[in-house]
Amino acid sequence: MFDSKNPQRTPISDLGEFGLIDHLVKNAKTKLSNTALAVGDDAALIDQGDHYTAISTDLLVEGVHFDLSYVPLKHLGYKSVVVNLSDIYAMNGVAEHITVGIAVSNRFPVEALEEIYEGIHLACERYNVDLVGGDTAASQSGLMISITATGRVEKGAEAKRSGAGDNDLIVVSGDVGGAYMGLQILEREKQVFLENPDMQPELGGHEYILERQLKPEARKDIVELLKGLDVQPTSMIDISDGLSSEILHLSKASGTQFNI
Amino acid sequence: MFDSKNPQRTPISDLGEFGLIDHLVKNAKTKLSNTALAVGDDAALIDQGDHYTAISTDLLVEGVHFDLSYVPLKHLGYKSVVVNLSDIYAMNGVAEHITVGIAVSNRFPVEALEEIYEGIHLACERYNVDLVGGDTAASQSGLMISITATGRVEKGAEAKRSGAGDNDLIVVSGDVGGAYMGLQILEREKQVFLENPDMQPELGGHEYILERQLKPEARKDIVELLKGLDVQPTSMIDISDGLSSEILHLSKASGTQFNI
Numbered sequence: 001m002f003d004s005k006n007p008q009r010t011p012i013s014d015l016g017e018f019g020l021i022d023h024l025v026k027n028a029k030t031k032l033s034n035t036a037l038a039v040g041d042d043a044a045l046i047d048q049g050d051h052y053t054a055i056s057t058d059l060l061v062e063g064v065h066f067d068l069s070y071v072p073l074k075h076l077g078y079k080s081v082v083v084n085l086s087d088i089y090a091m092n093g094v095a096e097h098i099t100v101g102i103a104v105s106n107r108f109p110v111e112a113l114e115e116i117y118e119g120i121h122l123a124c125e126r127y128n129v130d131l132v133g134g135d136t137a138a139s140q141s142g143l144m145i146s147i148t149a150t151g152r153v154e155k156g157a158e159a160k161r162s163g164a165g166d167n168d169l170i171v172v173s174g175d176v177g178g179a180y181m182g183l184q185i186l187e188r189e190k191q192v193f194l195e196n197p198d199m200q201p202e203l204g205g206h207e208y209i210l211e212r213q214l215k216p217e218a219r220k221d222i223v224e225l226l227k228g229l230d231v232q233p234t235s236m237i238d239i240s241d242g243l244s245s246e247i248l249h250l251s252k253a254s255g256t257q258f259n260i
Numbered sequence: 261m262f263d264s265k266n267p268q269r270t271p272i273s274d275l276g277e278f279g280l281i282d283h284l285v286k287n288a289k290t291k292l293s294n295t296a297l298a299v300g301d302d303a304a305l306i307d308q309g310d311h312y313t314a315i316s317t318d319l320l321v322e323g324v325h326f327d328l329s330y331v332p333l334k335h336l337g338y339k340s341v342v343v344n345l346s347d348i349y350a351m352n353g354v355a356e357h358i359t360v361g362i363a364v365s366n367r368f369p370v371e372a373l374e375e376i377y378e379g380i381h382l383a384c385e386r387y388n389v390d391l392v393g394g395d396t397a398a399s400q401s402g403l404m405i406s407i408t409a410t411g412r413v414e415k416g417a418e419a420k421r422s423g424a425g426d427n428d429l430i431v432v433s434g435d436v437g438g439a440y441m442g443l444q445i446l447e448r449e450k451q452v453f454l455e456n457p458d459m460q461p462e463l464g465g466h467e468y469i470l471e472r473q474l475k476p477e478a479r480k481d482i483v484e485l486l487k488g489l490d491v492q493p494t495s496m497i498d499i500s501d502g503l504s505s506e507i508l509h510l511s512k513a514s515g516t517q518f519n520i
Contacts (some may be wrong), residue, residue: 009369012398020370020396023379030390032356037392044392046357046410048308057359057408059397096292099308099317101406109269110280117284130290132297134302136280137319138272144399146361146406148317150306 040253041161042090042238052153056087060143067195070186070201073112073210075214076145077119083240084149085127086218090158090238093153094223097132098124099145103139116145127220157227159236161253168234170258173222175212176243182206182213300513301421302350302498305413312413316347322402329453330446330461333372335474336405337379343500344409345387346478350498351414351420354483357392358384361398361406372411376405387480419496421513428494430518433482435472436503442466442473 025039036052037045043056060066060080068076088095100120104113113136114228124131129149158201189201203210226233235254237246247258275283285299296312297305303316320326320340328336341358348355360380364373373396384391389409447460463470486493495514497506507518 004278008371010371011510012364012366012368012370012373015370020373021394023370024373024396025391025394028381028384028391030392031388032390035357035390035392038390039393042356045361046392048313051308051492053308053313053395053410055357055359055408057361057393057395057406059361059363059395059406061363061397061399063400064398097295099304099315099408101317101319101323103319103404104272106272108272110272110275110283111268111270113272113280113284120494121288124288128291130292130295130298131285131288132290132295132306133299133315133317134281134285135317135319136284137321138324139321139402139404140323141397141401142404144363144404145321146317148315148359149409150313150315150410246478 008256015237034123037158042087042236043093043149043151045091045158051155052093052158053150054088054091054093054153055148055150056084057146058084058087060145060147062114062144067186067190068143070190070243071113071214074119077116078123078215080116080130080147081120081123081127082147082151082216083220084147085123085129085151085220086238087154088149089218089220090152091153091222092157092223092226092233092236093151095127095129095149095151095220097130097150099133099135099148100131101135101137103144103146105136105139108143112176113210127164127213127218153243157232159233161235161237161250162254163233163235164250164254164257164258166256168256170247172239172243173219174239175226176239178209178212179216180213180242182209182211185210186213264401284457297418297420302347302496303409304352304410305351305418311415312353312418313352313410314348314351314413315408316344317406317408318344318347320405320407322404327446328403330450331474333375334379334382337376338383338475339379340376340407341383341387341389341409342478344407344410345383345389345411345480346498347457348409348411348413349478349480350496351411351413352417352483352486352493352496353411355387355389355392355409355411355478357410359393359408360391361395361397363397363404363406363484365399365401369515386429387478417492419493421495421497421510422515423493423495424462424514424518425514426516428516430507430520432499433479433505434499436499438469438472439476440473440502442469442471445470446473465471481508494512 034047043054045052085095295306303314305312345355
């Protein structure tokens with residue numbers, strides 16, 4: 001009905017995910033005095049007076065971030081929460097609250113949503129987080145989960161990407177690459193299954209990496225450990241795309257070179 | 261690959277939107293002492309010591325909440341923000357920050373996202389709100405926007421759905437039904453267009469109701485007006501599904517009967 005005023009068509013793939021976000025929000029100047037940190041870190045920081053509130057949003061889209069042919073729905077709910085909490089811990093904060101938005105097509109029955117929410121409630125219990133809001137909507141196809149996590153960061157404890165400096169030590173928690181290896185196993189067994197549905201998936205012996213992929217945990221323990229040791233990290237980042245990619249983010253934000 | 265443990269299939273339509281949300285989150289007991297208000301109002305309230313932070317999430321899904329054959333993308337971005345801010349104002353608070361999650365399929369070029377973000381930035385400017393975070397993801401089909409709004413509510417100023425009492429007066433701001441009438445015009449002209457693409461849409465004379473539908477405003481002014489008059493409302497709610505539906509919510513939450 002309406003002609004587009006904008007006949008130019010640049011494919012999103014030309015910019016890539018990070019390029020795209022940079023491009024779209026580069027004009028977002030902040031105006032409020034309590035916006036302590038906006039776009040560009042694991043979470044934003046809002047100044048509440050005697051502490052900060054960290055806030056972060058992530059989307060998980062069917063067919064892009066997860067494949068329901070091998071991801072159990074309860075695990076999916078659990079993981080959706082955990083990946084968001086991880087962004088709060090990556091600011092050296094304590095995650096406290098989440099809101100959940102789920103869009104589903106009518107191919108999902110109520111029981112499927114119940115399984116997802118079982119995982120969400122379980123993650124909330126394990127991480128001592130309250131579910132405080134949400135929205136459920138119809139979608140025309142597929143499943144999409146959007147979670148926003150908020151948490152408390154004490155003033156002076158915040159660990160931004162920009163904080164890294166000379167002679168700092170890079171420390172990695174967990175086993176980088178484990179989740180990726182788990183994904184390879186699942187994708188391999190999916191191909192075997194598609195070619196011969198009578199074959200049973202061979203998952204034995206791979207429990208550890210499968211769990212890293214299907215039911216990862218966020219490193220709340222690291223925040224507690226650092227606090228217990230009275231260690232203030234200069235900088236922190238949540239690893240999601242791999243060590244080299246995250247080191248580049250830290251380097252760009254802090255203006256520091258890294259040796260690995 | 262994995263057999264579902266849950267062979268029962270209840271269509272989501274059996275419960276309806278509100279029934280579904282009630283059903284899924286009824287087991288969400290809150291654990292944290294700073295969770296002042298959780299699921300079930302326009303926004304949740306987090307106790308920050310000397311004030312509350314209100315937080316609310318909404319999803320807008322293509323083909324369900326909007327039809328791109330007549331909704332300009334910039335208007336869509338603007339409206340996505342405004343409907344979320346409205347939830348914060350409906351707690352008698354001041355909206356301050358938003359995070360934005362957008363999932364798009366590759367049928368949308370970068371320029372389409374730019375138009376959406378133009379509307380988002382414009383709404384942020386008009387309502388004095390900062391965009392502090394976001395996520396952009398691929399989707400397999402269609403466009404989905406998830407926005408979380410947060411804001412500040414002074415202690416004692418909060419207006420919950422449960423606050424209505426005997427002899428309170430019901431007051432409605434704005435013209436109920438205007439946006440719905442605008443939608444009828446747009447749907448009518450879409451049908452005309454589909455049957456005869458040479459016809460020009462007849463939208464003249466309907467500017468007011470079309471604007472209510474395509475580019476609504478949130479009633480920040482009401483919160484300011486009430487504050488200026490030193491009036492503390494006992495209860496507030498954002499009208500989205502119509503007066504009767506919202507009165508039912510207020511009645512259910514406050515245990516009060518209403519005369520209209």
